Amino acid sequence: LSNWPLVQIVHRPGVLDLAWGHPDPSLLPLEAVQRAARRALDDYGSETLQYGHPAGPGPLRAWLADHLGRLEGRAPDADEVLITAGISHGLDLLLHHIAAPGDTVLVESPTYHLAVRILRDQGLRLAPAVTDEHGLRVDALRETLAGLRRKGRRAKALYLVPTFNNPTGVSLPLERRQALVEVAAREKMLIVEDDVYRELAYDGPAPPSLWSLAPEGVVARLGSFAKTLAPGLRVGWLTGPRDIVAALRDGGLLDSGGGISHFAGAITAALCAAGDYEAHVSGLRAAYGARRDALHQALEAHLPAGSRVTRPGGGFFVWVRLPEAGPSAAEALAGAEALGVSYLPGERFYLDGQGARTLRLAFSLYAPEELREAARRLGQAWA
């Protein structure tokens, strides 16, 4: 019994496993959470343990409104923000509400592969939204939507990670963001913006969120403390249309159970109120930025000629496009693992079987010297 694991990650001795998009445990804010837990239980007293407000802990929503207002120039009001048990839960809750099994949902391709699993578990009909090296192609989206209409279908929603994309690291340019919210508004298609990496920006601020650019009703933006504080807290949020926030807040799940991340959310609120959030995230930007640089530079040095390696402005991932000759990412995987390095082949992130010559490398879990060694081993694998 005592061997049942506490955490999700499985370490493979000898393998630098760049498949995991997890924060480095040594960068988690253990002491700040210790202090915040004490402070929440002292300051909020038994309210920390009671049924929470269905929309989430008031102090956390208030801090978020203020924080997002300063960060993005648009502060959600009380009716526009809902605390979730992380983005995965927010996505699950949101899609259950706005769509039914058999409905069509567009997903940028490539995109976060486990979000695709959440949508598939709901019986949704997924269709790819085409991207290029700058992210979603809005011109292609218009064609896709017109094609659906000709078949008598429409897309209820579009899921994408427009900022420091998982897996590619790319951020959608401002003009495309503006064009995208216009298309979505006209088509009455809800944009589901997965915005988890926004604050892990290494070369200056991220582009504005789709939510901050769009008129009311067009974008539901999912945010999280998973990368900026700790994934185990399971505290995220949704900023979005008032009718959706109200329906989720007043629905059976949150009416019956109260706020779904009440305890962890109250502790997060205490941490943020103490000023520990900004200090911690500032440290993460420096640490992860250095890792990004280390991996990117070493890949440029070691990967075969003709490889293209993204240098993301933020987030956790470098995306590699291999030259046309030589083994594909999936074909090279076993050999790479024998050399002590691993990654996720790019096909995983496509809806439509593309990506054989791409791979995703997470630089979040390892120190710069380990990342340089990982790049060296990858170079060997393709040598």
Add this chain to the structure above:
Amino acid sequence: LSNWPLVQIVHRPGVLDLAWGHPDPSLLPLEAVQRAARRALDDYGSETLQYGHPAGPGPLRAWLADHLGRLEGRAPDADEVLITAGISHGLDLLLHHIAAPGDTVLVESPTYHLAVRILRDQGLRLAPAVTDEHGLRVDALRETLAGLRRKGRRAKALYLVPTFNNPTGVSLPLERRQALVEVAAREKMLIVEDDVYRELAYDGPAPPSLWSLAPEGVVARLGSFAKTLAPGLRVGWLTGPRDIVAALRDGGLLDSGGGISHFAGAITAALCAAGDYEAHVSGLRAAYGARRDALHQALEAHLPAGSRVTRPGGGFFVWVRLPEAGPSAAEALAGAEALGVSYLPGERFYLDGQGARTLRLAFSLYAPEELREAARRLGQAWA
């Protein structure tokens, strides 16, 4: 912003509000949780903050397996237990997996009204399972199932609270439990057992859970720390069929986010491992048992002649059946509130509009002397 509420409950000054089935804040284990938070962050270190195991924190599942084994004579193994964000979340997750919109689910009537909302939000077709003063009638259930079959329908699941029922306080007798699991096994209908009140037993142990009586595959039992420790933790569990546990554990939601109550679950594990659980629950049994007695006795003294008042063996609720003459529960509510007492009219708990002459009174939130005063005011309301 600073006024956004932290908790769900809304206090109405001057009203003894027996509508809320919430634990008394003064009975929440604030100090034990303080200690456990420190201990978890010390002992488990950064694992407390990493992505959690999708099935829930191993130490918590291991403690539960041992605890349930001693309590019920049947210990779930690792593949039979999943940590949820409370029963509401477990119910939502489970029904999304086993049923689709339009499917028929039976619900004992009366039953927990907010569970009904969770099921309705999923677009399920609900039908009542008939009860009498001892709980679900298995003979009537057989007829209901036969009736559905004649219409070409079948029930995917039956939801009930067989132990210290919400709202009636009644526990299903052993013979009916045995008959019920036999019927469900034969009909291949999953029993969804909401078992939240099991350990708050005031007159000796609760009857065995349906889960402990049934063969593999027949019962999914939902348990929780909401009443025994604190609802704000949002830590519950499911013990049930291996195929269901595996599908939920390996599904997109928990694969993407990791365990949904990881942080609170790790702290709960530390609290339980320290031995604080048994001590706390033993204190709750004494405190809530005294409240049950106080309210029950005072109601017998003050309610109009011909009223029937249940004396539940556990849980949070007394159920009142009013005499045929005089105002109904809904009709008397405004007058009762003017006198400074409130309750939930019984209709809320029925699927089929019955219950006009019943009401639910929660004795969990108030001290014995307040409950006696509440009963006096209720007597006045019907005088």
